Amino acid sequence: MLKNHRLDLVSVATPDFLHFQPVLAVLENKVNVLVEKPLATKVEDALKMIEKAQENNVRLFVNFGNRFNPPFAVLKEKVTNGEFGKVLYSYVRLSDTIYVPTKMLSWSSKTSVVYFLMSHTADLVRWIYGSEVESVRAYAHFEVLKSLGIDTPDYVVAFLRFYNGSMAVLESSWILPETYPSIVDFRAEFIGTKATSFINTTYQMIEISGKKFVYPRTYSASELNGRFFGFVKESIHNIVDSLLGNTTSFTSEEDAIANVKILDAITKSYTINREVLVTK
Incomplete structure (x- = not known):
């Protein structure tokens, strides 16, 4: 090709x-x-x-598609224009049901929730805070998936300390029961000097009770009248538009390497069981 x-x-x-x-x-x-x-x-x-x-x-x-996820995009705008003030603390949870590591992915033992899920949330907090991560303290647990022959953590919790003095707690698991009404559980709270924000993208304005109780995905990725729409599409459009010279890309190579360094520090921290400085 x-x-x-x-x-x-x-x-x-x-x-x-x-x-x-x-x-x-x-x-x-x-x-x-x-x-x-x-x-x-x-x-x-x-x-x-x-x-x-x-x-x-x-x-x-x-x-980094979640930069176009409407609730987080709105929050970023309010932080940037000063309405929210400085973000002092956040808790961000992005988890999957056990369907993902056991049925959807054939390679789950070769990755972890750190790379598969926290890559989203680590980017979001760094982007919204407008500050670099100085150090990480993380914890992981191996039990459910390991008993199924999948050698990867059930969950990881990471405490991120930023150079501007703020903190963030990231939590990701992928052992939620398949009976959960959404394959993804995505929630967050942000506390600033002027405002507070609570975000729940798990419930996307509709629930259906039939053979199963489900929360259909609406604004993230859906097809309507033969057309695909959602913020996952918009993130790719931004990249294409920036390549054509019509706009500026929402992400940079600096964002990419910073993200990998944070994820690497999280993995090292739970492996050696101590706080790890993020590589500059």
Whole structure:
């Protein structure tokens, strides 16, 4: 494909731990790349990809789609314009049902909730706070999935300390029962010097009781009258528009590497059971 066609952009959506080789191959052919978050599961791989993009003067985009998630986008706007004040503390929970690691993903043992889920929330708090993470203290638990032969944490809780003095607590699990009305549980609270915000994107304005009780996904990703819509689409549109020169990308290579460094620190922290400084 890279040799036989003139391409403007290639999207890489391989499993978390398999981004490096396809991304590098595209960059070496001097083609722009859009890769799903996280950019990599190793800091050194992320740095090599960014270096290759800069060397070949092409764009490397990471799809942090939740920056277009309406509640978080509105909150970011209010923080930016000063209405919310400085964010002092947040608690953000993004979890999945056990369907995801046991049935949806065949490679769940080669990743973790840190890379699969916290890559979203770590980016969100850093973006909303407008500050870098200084250190991380994280805890993990192995039991349910390990008993099923899947060697990955059931849940991870991470405490993030920012250079501006603020704190954030991130929580992700993927052992919620399949009877839960949504495959995703996504909630947050933010406390600022001037305001407080509570967000619940699990319930998206509709519930249906039939053979099952469910919360259908509406504004995240849906199809209506043969057309796909939702904020996951808008994040990709932003990247394409920025490539065409019509707007500025909501994410940068700096955002991508910062995200990987935070996730790496979280993993190291629960592994060695102590606080870890985030690599500068």
